[in-house]
Amino acid sequence: MLRPSLRRAPALLFLIALSVFAQTRDPLPVPDLPGYQTLKCDFHMHTVFSDGDVWPTIRVQEAWRDGLDVISITDHDDYHPKKEDIGADLARPYALAREMAAQSGILLVPGIEITKGNLHCNALFVKDFNVTVGLDLASALAKVKEQQPFVFWNHPGWRGRAEWYPVIAAAHKDGQIQGVELVNGLSFYDEAYPWVEEKQLAILADSDVHRLITDYAPRTRPVTLVFARSRDLDGVREALFARRTAAWMGGEIWGAEAHLKGLWEGAVRVENPEIYFTASRRMGLRLNNQSAIPFRLKVTGKPDWLQVRGGELRAETVTGLSLQAGKEAPSGRQKINLQVEVSNLHCGPGRNLTASIPLEIVIP
Numbered sequence: 001m002l003r004p005s006l007r008r009a010p011a012l013l014f015l016i017a018l019s020v021f022a023q024t025r026d027p028l029p030v031p032d033l034p035g036y037q038t039l040k041c042d043f044h045m046h047t048v049f050s051d052g053d054v055w056p057t058i059r060v061q062e063a064w065r066d067g068l069d070v071i072s073i074t075d076h077d078d079y080h081p082k083k084e085d086i087g088a089d090l091a092r093p094y095a096l097a098r099e100m101a102a103q104s105g106i107l108l109v110p111g112i113e114i115t116k117g118n119l120h121c122n123a124l125f126v127k128d129f130n131v132t133v134g135l136d137l138a139s140a141l142a143k144v145k146e147q148q149p150f151v152f153w154n155h156p157g158w159r160g161r162a163e164w165y166p167v168i169a170a171a172h173k174d175g176q177i178q179g180v181e182l183v184n185g186l187s188f189y190d191e192a193y194p195w196v197e198e199k200q201l202a203i204l205a206d207s208d209v210h211r212l213i214t215d216y217a218p219r220t221r222p223v224t225l226v227f228a229r230s231r232d233l234d235g236v237r238e239a240l241f242a243r244r245t246a247a248w249m250g251g252e253i254w255g256a257e258a259h260l261k262g263l264w265e266g267a268v269r270v271e272n273p274e275i276y277f278t279a280s281r282r283m284g285l286r287l288n289n290q291s292a293i294p295f296r297l298k299v300t301g302k303p304d305w306l307q308v309r310g311g312e313l314r315a316e317t318v319t320g321l322s323l324q325a326g327k328e329a330p331s332g333r334q335k336i337n338l339q340v341e342v343s344n345l346h347c348g349p350g351r352n353l354t355a356s357i358p359l360e361i362v363i364p
């Protein structure tokens with residue numbers, strides 16, 4: 001490589017500085033729900049304080065750039081491969097990241113990953129980070145309960161299909177577990193899906209990132225959506241305990257029907273609800289998806305004389321569905337409802353959101 005001449009060095013330094021500091025934040029638009037702010041969160045990530053590769057402040061920078069609102073750094077309580085270099089105090093990552101989080105407007109939740117054999121649980125809103133070290137899972141969950149944390153079961157099926165294991169069942173029965181990672185990284189644990197309703201758990205989707213978050217392509221890191229009354233730690237905590245959450249990964253969202261309905265209605269505007277067909281009886285229905293969530297539509301209800309084609313609504317894009325009125329279509333003005341299944345919004349095992357698009361159609 002050639003060394004830059006002295007004369008060109010200042011310009012080069014300026015360019016380097018620009019590339020470091022001029023990072024932009026992805027707005028990652030997701031609509032609020034009536035009465036609630038939608039917060040984009042990742043409650044599971046690692047740093048050099050366990051088996052991650054980065055310093056805690058990097059997690060804040062990544063989250064800011066990716067458009068998140070809330071993160072928790074959750075290093076393993078019982079796994080510290082870099083202990084010789086930096087010790088094993090689980091309070092350090094939070095302490096080190098806190099100032100940068102405050103400066104960049106990221107809410108930082110104090111957390112740990114309770115790591116016992118194949119069963120891992122994250123505890124959020126902890127006050128004393130080191131109380132579970134060296135304990136078995138049952139004792140660790142009982143011990144941390146004194147701090148009234150929000151606890152969820154991580155990656156339930158990462159070592160083979162999960163069951164509702166006795167140690168989890170006992171902890172849940174005693175009020176020690178309130179949520180489950182339906183999504184961890186790019187894995188979805190379908191065996192855990194029925195437990196969300198049966199056991200009244202909050203749904204989470206987390207990256208569990210160990211290396212750089214850029215291992216995920218842009219906008220593909222898993223995100224937990226939290227529907228909070230306020231954009232602060234109390235708001236996040238209240239929403240988690242109230243189970244107002246959804247899991248978002250790879251264009252799919254799992255959540256309660258009311259929340260998914262709010263996302264759909266807040267995200268998509270019908271640009272031409274009044275449609276005047278021309279003599280060709282062909283028109284486009286323009287749907288403006290203002291959110292970062294793509295939607296897949298399947299038309300499930302429409303008049304027999306109407307043909308509808310298309311249904312992939314890309315993020316932040318206006319998409320046209322092609323409408324064709326048949327010869328038998330009645331002329332004049334009429335109100336119709338397009339019934340659609342939003343196939344990527346899942347409100348329960350085997351159940352997707354359904355929605356209605358009211359239209360006024362005028363046929364010559």
Ligand SMILES: [Zn+2]
Nearest residue numbers: 113120154155
């Ligand atoms: Zn884990």
Ligand SMILES: [Zn+2]
Nearest residue numbers: 044046113208
């Ligand atoms: Zn982890």
